[in-house]
Amino acid sequence: METFTYYPGCTLRTKAKDLDAYARASAEALGIKLVEPADWQCCGGAYTTAKDEIATKLSAVRVLNSAKEAGQPLITVCSACHNVIKQTEFDISRDEEMAAKVNNYLGLNEPYVGGTKVYHYLEMLRDVVGFDKLKEKVVNPFTGRKIAAYYGCLLLRPAKALAMDAPENPTIIEDFIRAIGGTPVIYSQRNECCGGYITLEDKAQAQKRSGAVMDSAKDMGAEMVITACPLCLYNLKKNSGSDLPVHYFTELLAEALGLKEASNE
Amino acid sequence: MNKNLKEQVLRSSGVNVLKCMRCGKCSATCPSYDEMEYHPHQFVYMVEKGDIETLMKSESIYKCLTCFACVERCPRGVEPAKVVEAVRLAAVRQQGGNHLEPTDIPALLDEDLPQQAIVTAMRKYAK
Amino acid sequence: MQRIGVFVCHCGTNIAATVDVKAVAEALGHEPGVVISQDYQYMCSESGQELVKNAIKEQKLTGVVICSCSPRMHENTFRKAAASAGLNPYLVEIANIREQCSWIHKDIATATEKAIILGRTAVAKVHLNTPLNSMESPVVKRALVIGGGIAGIQTALDIAEAGFDVDIVEKQPTIGGKMAQIDKTFPTLDCAACILTPKMVEASQNERITIHSFSEVADVKGFVGNFTVKIKKKARFVDETKCTGCGLCTEKCPMKKVPNEFNMGLDNRSAIYIPFAQAVPKVATIDPNYCMMLKTGKCGVCSKVCSAGAIDYKQQDTFIEQQYGAIVVATGFNPINLDKYDEFAYNQCPDVVTSLELERLMNAAGPNGGTLLRPSDKTHPHTIVFVQCVGSRCDDEKGKPYCSKICCMYTAKHAMLIREKYPDTEVYVFYIDVRTPGKNFDEFYRRAVEQYNVHYIKGMVGKVTPKSDGKIDVQASDLLANEQLHINADMVVLAAAIEPDKTARPLATMLTTQMDTNDFFTEAHPKLRPVESATAGIFLSGACQGPKDIPETVAQASAAAAKAIGLLCKNSITCNPCVAHSDELMCNGCSSCEKVCPYGAITYIDKEFRMPDRTTKVRRVASVNPAVCQGCGACTVACPSGAMDLSGFSNSQIMAEVDAICK
Secondary structure: OEEEEEEOOOHHHOOOHHHHHHHHHHHHHOOEEEEOOOOOOOOOOOOOOOOOOOHHHHHHHHHHHHHHHHOOOEEEOOHHHHHHHHHHHHHHOOOHHHHHHHHHHHOOOOOOOOOOOEEEHHHHHHHHHOHHHHHHHOOOOOOOOEEEEOOOOOOOOOHHHHOOOOOOOOOHHHHHHHHOOOEEEOOHHHHOOOOHHHOOOOHHHHHHHHHHHHHHHHHOOOOEEEEOOHHHHHHHHHOOOOOOOEEEHHHHHHHHOOOHHHHHO | OOHHHHHHHHHHHOOOHHHOOOOOHHHHHOOOHHHOOOOHHHHHHHHHHOOHHHHHHOHHHHOOOOOOHHHHHOOOOOOHHHHHHHHHHHHHOOOOOOOOOHHHHHHHOOOOOOHHHHHHHHHHHOO | OOOEEEEEEOOOOOOOOOOOHHHHHHHHOOOOOEEEEEEEOOOOOHHHHHHHHHHHHHHOOOEEEEEEOOHHHHHHHHHHHHHHOOOOHHHEEEEEOHHHHHOOOOOHHHHHHHHHHHHHHHHHHHOOOOOOOOOEEEOOOEEEEEOOOHHHHHHHHHHHHOOOEEEEEOOOOOOOHHHHHOOEEOOOOEEHHHHHHHHHHHHHHOOOEEEEOOEEEEEEEEEOOEEEEEEEEOOOOEOOOOOOOOOHHHHHOOOOOEEOHHHOOOOEEOOEEOOOOOOOOOOOEEOOOOOHHHHHOOOOHHHHHOOOOOEOOOOOOEEEEEEEOEEEEOOOEEEOOOHHHHHHOOOOOOOEEEHHHHHHHHOOOOOOOOOOOOOOOOOOOOEEEEEEEEOOOOOOOOOOOOOOOOHHHHHHHHHHHHHHHOOOOEEEEEEOOOOOOOOOHHHHHHHHHHOOOOEEEEOOEEEEEEOOOOOEEEEEEEOOOOEEEEEEEOEEEEEEOEEEOOOHHHHHHHHOOOEOOOOOEOEEEOOOEEEEEOOOOEEEOHHHOOOOOHHHHHHHHHHHHHHHHHHHOOOEEEOOOOOEEEOOOOOOOOOHHHHHOOOOOEEEEEEEEEOOOOOEEEEEEEEEOOOOOOOOOHHHHHOOOOOEEEOOOOHHHHHHHHHHHHO
């Protein structure tokens, strides 16, 4: 059994409990042990790219450091956490000035200058479990179901830092859909932003963007949309005006593995 | 032209605006284009010219989704979104420059809103 | 006692502005053995050379040091001058105080100090120089052209016309290259096939030209005037000498679902195929990846229907070896893979095509018989969007850093042809710049705008969204109107960047020629030797050297031919005397030198040596073939016993130079 440091992030404790519960139950069934670090903090939800922003990057560095101290790779599920933590890891391992400033703040036992391997849960499924192996464990396949993968903006970009999949031609969620027996629907808005970030600032824009995403998915014949991001889920459900259902990918995973009822309890 | 502001934006963004070849792909791919008074390619060009204050006063700095479409697709690797963010930070870091105050939040909430949206907004619009 | 002359060149202000040339001449005048040290404004000029010649005669010089530009520039000039004054040309040394000194330093004091050190180093070396005499080596009167596109065909025709035998090696089953796939050519709009196919036929009928189609260069040995090339003739499972090209086999072949490369995969061909009607040689080829007989041993239809008995399922790859005096590289280009640019939805939508695919869609021999139809549903497109610069002019991570040069013109051509043939079609072209330097080129582009009403928009496409109704939403910027557009299009055409063929890189290694970071072959001089590689006897033709249109390619192909002919006309050429030699008494027979020699110039021989006690002993020692050695010096470094040495760059000379630098 392989062990990972698991960072759920703030939203998975509250509004996105499903995303978390299904992820944990499925991991266990797939032989992956997830260990939550003590005293983790919210990653901030958005990575501040500015070079002179240090304080906003500290909580992500703390998480990276606790994984390093535990000698484990770090795993995230929420797209936003994933984006923040991977960008932080990318920058701190390349930008000496940033690393120096961060370590001056943190005063860790040993300075953190990068080195923790960060996986998104989907990457863990692909690279550690393997989609072929996952396929063998599926008991309730989504046969004949047309499922649209929604990557959004956070999962793939900037590709240099995220290094998860081809930013314009991603296949990881589509391969996941195939592994659980479904049929992926390719639609061009799958890697465009839903406008979730701006929902507090400009509702109209969030509505317009999420509408465009859902319309594109529906237009290409999708029956449902899956995502890894709580904010996308909220925005696509609440603001898009579309009747197309939106689910977390972990929910489908748990259902395919026959764990959905159990993990709901 | 405000030289100090220009230098601050260039340093903070880490972007070399001179790499821009003015193809306009950033503005072609921007999902917020219609909401913006100044568009991504104009951000890059106006920063090059040093016309930062005009940008700081524009609502455009709050319309960028930081979705990195322009960053990923720029043929020259210019990273316009980082320029927008540096200008926005220059604005919100001013005294009284917060675009969003914690007291504004309760009115904006609904029962399903993930708190991720709140922390993100605070990070983007306030010091 | 050595009598050395030092001559310091100002090179106008190129050197003199950063180096105090008088101080250099003065300082070097005090070096041991130096009897005269002078500076002059342009040492390479007639009067500068006279200065050197007179000094050699009057001062009875035994060695000359010229402090000037790179030896690649003028070493030969000064060697010739010395020879004409009666001094062995290999007693001349160049100290490069321009490229390696004045051009890279700003501070006069530092640059002057460095120039003096470089001069001193050359003086130290020239003390140990020995007169060297060049040998002659015969020239094989036959040329090899690698690549059978328009560049290779033109080069081969010109060389054959001059009376020399020439072989074309083409990796595809037919010659013709990219031009055979093109429909019309700019700026005259004449039909590409109509002007290309006569040349293909001419090449095949010329008795001096041998075409090795479906073949590749497997190995290259030797040197200018005398290359030995191994050519791999890939098994095509058809006997070329028997096949009449009747095409019956291709009709009867039951495996018809093979993507047709010639039509860019837009339709299918059979497993046994002739790429196109005017193919040269017109001979069938079996594709082993699809042929049922070759894969499963069941079928054999083509063999049954072939009245010539040409089918041979047991055919194997064969190799031939041939000597050549000159080699011309004409490996051409390909459009880049567009996976990285899928914001344009190339992989998601069949109606998003590349410009080369559009050529086939518009060609009478193409998948639709010349009627422009959408690949998805075979309907007429009414709105077509062209995107320029896809993958060109990018920073290194995003794509190619160069301008692909031909796209502006062919896009104008496509737009014009479509408007001409289908006036009800709206055509949009998104451009960053329209680049049309060429005879009648800008006039051509203006005709597209003014006469044909093609909508040129200054801006770029940012996102292409295929929709379920078959339409394509094109989101783009219009920078002059300062707006973001959405065009409801039927087709999108991408002007993909072009890149050198993938076979060019391994070929360059075999030929020991240089390439740039983009895998284009590097010319010997960007202005003055544009069709020669830096490796003697290797010439460059067409797009393998950089993006080119057809007129430029043909011009360069003929220029490369002229250079090759110039070489083939000679009965012999002078060899570089700076070659390696082995001291047999020191050689321990370890083979290190033989292993590192890139030219195969070193062999080992068993030789009898007389021992001090008057017995004889047979020892294995290295022997260098001076005609094959190129003087690279790899063997001298590899030799553990110090037996291997290089004339003109001997170990002792190099150590003397190092000592002089460190003094």
